[in-house]
Amino acid sequence: MLTDLEQLTFDNRFVAELPGDTETINTRRQVYNACYSKVLPTPVKRPTLVAYAREVAEFLQLSPELCCSEAFVQVFSGNQLLPDMQPHATCYGGHQFGSWAGQLGDGRAINLGDVVNQQGQRWTLQLKGAGPTPYSRTADGLAVLRSSIREFLCSEAMHHLGVPTTRALSVIATGEYVVRDMFYDGNPKAEPGAIVCRVAPSFTRFGHFQILTARKDLTLLKRLLDYTIATDFAELKLDLSSETAYLDWFAEVCQRTAAMIVHWQRVGFVHGVMNTDNMSILGLTIDYGPYGWLENYDLNWTPNTTDAGERRYRYGNQPAIAFWNLAQLANAIYPLLGEERLAELQATLDTYKRAYEQGWQVMMVDKLGLGMFNGENDMTLCTDLIELLQAVETDMTIFFRRLALIPLHADASDELLIEPLLDAYYVKEQLDTAYLTQLYAWLRQYQTRLKASDQPLEQRRQRMNAVNPKYVLRNYLAQLAIDKAEQGDYRLVNELLEVLRRPYDEQAEQETYAAKRPDWARQRAGCSMLSCSS
Numbered sequence: 333m334l335t336d337l338e339q340l341t342f343d344n345r346f347v348a349e350l351p352g353d354t355e356t357i358n359t360r361r362q363v364y365n366a367c368y369s370k371v372l373p374t375p376v377k378r379p380t381l382v383a384y385a386r387e388v389a390e391f392l393q394l395s396p397e398l399c400c401s402e403a404f405v406q407v408f409s410g411n412q413l414l415p416d417m418q419p420h421a422t423c424y425g426g427h428q429f430g431s432w433a434g435q436l437g438d439g440r441a442i443n444l445g446d447v448v449n450q451q452g453q454r455w456t457l458q459l460k461g462a463g464p465t466p467y468s469r470t471a472d473g474l475a476v477l478r479s480s481i482r483e484f485l486c487s488e489a490m491h492h493l494g495v496p497t498t499r500a501l502s503v504i505a506t507g508e509y510v511v512r513d514m515f516y517d518g519n520p521k522a523e524p525g526a527i528v529c530r531v532a533p534s535f536t537r538f539g540h541f542q543i544l545t546a547r548k549d550l551t552l553l554k555r556l557l558d559y560t561i562a563t564d565f566a567e568l569k570l571d572l573s574s575e576t577a578y579l580d581w582f583a584e585v586c587q588r589t590a591a592m593i594v595h596w597q598r599v600g601f602v603h604g605v606m607n608t609d610n611m612s613i614l615g616l617t618i619d620y621g622p623y624g625w626l627e628n629y630d631l632n633w634t635p636n637t638t639d640a641g642e643r644r645y646r647y648g649n650q651p652a653i654a655f656w657n658l659a660q661l662a663n664a665i666y667p668l669l670g671e672e673r674l675a676e677l678q679a680t681l682d683t684y685k686r687a688y689e690q691g692w693q694v695m696m697v698d699k700l701g702l703g704m705f706n707g708e709n710d711m712t713l714c715t716d717l718i719e720l721l722q723a724v725e726t727d728m729t730i731f732f733r734r735l736a737l738i739p740l741h742a743d744a745s746d747e748l749l750i751e752p753l754l755d756a757y758y759v760k761e762q763l764d765t766a767y768l769t770q771l772y773a774w775l776r777q778y779q780t781r782l783k784a785s786d787q788p789l790e791q792r793r794q795r796m797n798a799v800n801p802k803y804v805l806r807n808y809l810a811q812l813a814i815d816k817a818e819q820g821d822y823r824l825v826n827e828l829l830e831v832l833r834r835p836y837d838e839q840a841e842q843e844t845y846a847a848k849r850p851d852w853a854r855q856r857a858g859c860s861m862l863s864c865s866s
């Protein structure tokens with residue numbers, strides 16, 4: 333463990349190997365022929381630590397004492413730079429809600445540099461909300477405490493759930509106010525500001541490639557792609573002189589993206605703003621903005637108020653949107669492959685569909701504890717269940733967690749059979765005869781199917797509990813932590829972080845955090861609907 337932040341070892345490859353912007357003044361502009369612009373974080377008045385994630389600190393070799401020190405707060409609020417840091421914001425573009433938006437870039441994210449730890453792993457440190465950059469367009473480069481707490485808690489919760497994600501080292505309140513019109517309805521308010529330090533092996537997005545192709549800068553496109561393959565995908569050991577290197581790389585991105593989406597569907601995470609600038613090349617969940625967790629299972633649900641009309645980013649549409657986004661990435665690298673490789677590129681894109689389909693089946697088998705996917709019969713079992721879950725308001729997390737507890741003996745009465753599931757229902761009056769008849773029928777089929785799978789009961793339950801979390805960052809829980817934090821009380825943020833470290837464990841003393849959404853949270857801002865304002 334390091335005792336001094338100056339002992340961190342930096343090796344900033346992105347900056348060293350790719351061309352940077354020749355302009356060094358921090359003015360908003362279009363940046364050509366460059367992958368990044370050097371820019372300093374804006375100092376803040378009174379930074380205070382809200383929380384830090386000890387696992388992230390650990391792999392960066394930062395001791396708990398160091399994380400609670402004044403030096404830590406000064407560095408991770410952007411007030412003080414370490415000697416080997418090379419702060420910069422990167423240039424990317426993207427499709428937002430399906431339309432090409434041109435240059436976006438790190439408008440409020442500043443990479444400090446890449447730390448290499450004792451294991452030789454490279455981790456980029458990135459401040460989000462550390463002030464304007466050349467890519468800030470008309471916005472202020474800042475972030476508010478509420479959105480920063482949501483980003484911090486959710487990235488860590490996702491990691492502990494086993495979902496590929498960017499990580500968060502710390503969230504620091506700046507002691508300054510940031511003006512936001514939360515619902516874009518002409519009611520701006522001063523809110524406390526904050527900065528999250530995100531950590532990932534790389535923050536490269538689909539949009540980093542797209543912007544270069546859009547500008548026909550194929551020389552830099554090739555350089556960035558070669559760099560990415562050599563650095564971020566080094567373990568693939570691709571030979572860059574081989575004709576298939578780019579296709580092999582793209583296949584890997586498709587696989588990783590499919591794996592990530594399967595995880596989202598498994599835990600009921602809805603990203604809310606799956607624009608191509610929010611898609612990580614490494615298949616990591618990135619940009620925790622107007623995301624939400626499914627409470628009642630609903631394929632049509634989107635947490636993002638900006639998306640309420642079209643519902644492009646609804647839960648049930650995430651797999652299709654990921655495919656669409658990958659198609660945009662395919663378009664971006666197409667000029668490097670040429671027409672003679674178009675058919676192969678298209679075929680590679682289809683690996684996403686296969687990987688997703690297969691991953692989904694395995695995921696459902698695990699969630700239901702079936703042992704193995706049994707073709708059409710299991711498909712029907714799954715689709716019937718999905719219909720049932722949507723027929724009445726059913727809490728997804730509680731339902732799947734409790735499914736492991738239903739009695740298996742055929743002579744168990746209907747009442748006994750649904751007893752473990754009753755907690756999952758939001759409106760008891762919806763459980764009418766018609767619904768119950770269907771539910772019992774499904775449960776009987778499920779019982780029969782489980783018996784046929786012939787697994788020892790305890791083993792099956794353990795397997796199911798390992799994929800059906802008991803604790804997720806329920807929207808209202810995050811909001812409760814935010815309400816307290818805005819009063820200067822950070823205990824609930826830290827308590828939630830602690831509970832979410834072990835989402836699959838029973839944690840009997842923490843039951844309250846597994847409770848379904850209370851009625852007060854049904855229509856409250858921040859609980860059931862989120863705006864992009866952050």
Ligand SMILES: Nc1ncnc2c1ncn2[C@@H]1O[C@H](COP(=O)(O)OP(=O)(O)OP(=O)(O)O)[C@@H](O)[C@H]1O
Nearest residue numbers: 436437438439440441468471472473474619620621
């Ligand atoms: N307050 C802000 N100041 C400057 N730029 C911003 C601000 N909010 C968003 N942007 C920029 O607008 C674009 C789209 O925003 P989006 O909400 O997807 O990202 P974000 O939440 O800022 O960041 P990230 O994707 O890095 O998590 C990005 O280029 C982002 O940097």
Ligand SMILES: [Mg+2]
Nearest residue numbers: 609610618619
């Ligand atoms: Mg974004």
